[in-house]
Amino acid sequence: MSATTSGKASEGRRPAQALLRRWPTAFALALTVPGLVLGTSDDPADSVHGYADFLPILPLLYVVIHQAGKPKVTWPVLVVGAAFAFALQALDLVSPAGVMVGVALAVLLWGAFRGTPHGPAVFGIQAAGAVLFGALAGTGLLVDPDLGRYVVAAGWFCHGVWDLAHIRMRGLQGIVAPTFAEWCAVVDMMVAVELLFLT
Numbered sequence: 001m002s003a004t005t006s007g008k009a010s011e012g013r014r015p016a017q018a019l020l021r022r023w024p025t026a027f028a029l030a031l032t033v034p035g036l037v038l039g040t041s042d043d044p045a046d047s048v049h050g051y052a053d054f055l056p057i058l059p060l061l062y063v064v065i066h067q068a069g070k071p072k073v074t075w076p077v078l079v080v081g082a083a084f085a086f087a088l089q090a091l092d093l094v095s096p097a098g099v100m101v102g103v104a105l106a107v108l109l110w111g112a113f114r115g116t117p118h119g120p121a122v123f124g125i126q127a128a129g130a131v132l133f134g135a136l137a138g139t140g141l142l143v144d145p146d147l148g149r150y151v152v153a154a155g156w157f158c159h160g161v162w163d164l165a166h167i168r169m170r171g172l173q174g175i176v177a178p179t180f181a182e183w184c185a186v187v188d189m190m191v192a193v194e195l196l197f198l199t
Contacts, residue, residue, distance in 0.1 A: 024179045028186035032194070044198040045145035051191060052152045053089055055137035056100035057081050058159045058184065059130040062166075063107045065176045066126045069117030074177040097141060101134040122171060133159055153195035160188030 061081055065074050081100075088096040108127050116123040136155030140148040163185035166172045 022182075024183035025186050028183045028190065032187055032190035044149065047198055048140065048145050048149045048152055048195065050089070051156065051195060052137045052140040052148065053096040054082075054085055055140070055152060055155045055159070056097050056104065056130075056134050057085050058188070059126070059133040059162075060100050060104045060107070062162075062176060063104050063111075063126050063130050066118060066122065067107055067111050067116060071174055071177045074180040078180065095141070097134075097137045101130075101138070104130040104134060118175065122175070125172070126175070129162055133162075149195045149198055153192045156188045156195065157192035160185045160192065163188060 061074070061078055064077055064081075065071060068077075085096045085100065088094060088099055108130060111123050111127075133155055136151055136158070140152035140155065142148075143151060163181045166175055166181045167178055167185070
């Protein structure tokens with residue numbers, strides 16, 4: 001009877017253990033599902049603009065962490081970067097997207113002259129990502145908001161794929177913390193879905 005009891009106890013822990021292993025996914029869903037269900041703004045153009053402003057922070061984080069060569073600083077850099085972007089948005093003096101693209105370019109120039117911890121090929125991939133996602137954000141801000149939401153949604157969706165590539169592809173593993181890449185992939189996909197269903 002004790003074997004049965006112990007078997008039931010371990011079965012009861014399996015869902016909890018699975019949830020603990022997938023905490024980044026659970027955390028991402030907790031952050032994004034309310035916005036998907038309740039909406040984020042009365043004006044869809046404001047949502048598109050807000051998400052376009054924050055799109056460049058995603059590749060910027062990858063570029064900075066790549067250049068630092070320490071994936072363990074991923075989460076602290078995210079907190080600082082998000083606080084910086086929110087402050088820029090609240091001040092409304094300059095576009096957070098423009099500042100993030102500028103910072104990304106400065107870090108890329110630093111890497112080009114100083115060298116990088118993961119080698120030139122991975123640096124090139126990170127640079128291409130920064131340029132691509134920065135271009136999608138800028139385009140989403142410049143075009144009509146109805147078209148812009150699809151451009152920005154494509155940027156967020158593609159960044160979700162980018163995150164998954166950093167989890168699955170051997171050459172990209174270890175650039176950022178895997179927990180961050182998982183969390184970010186879910187957030188990115190949910191934001192893309194939210195943008196597609198704006199009314």
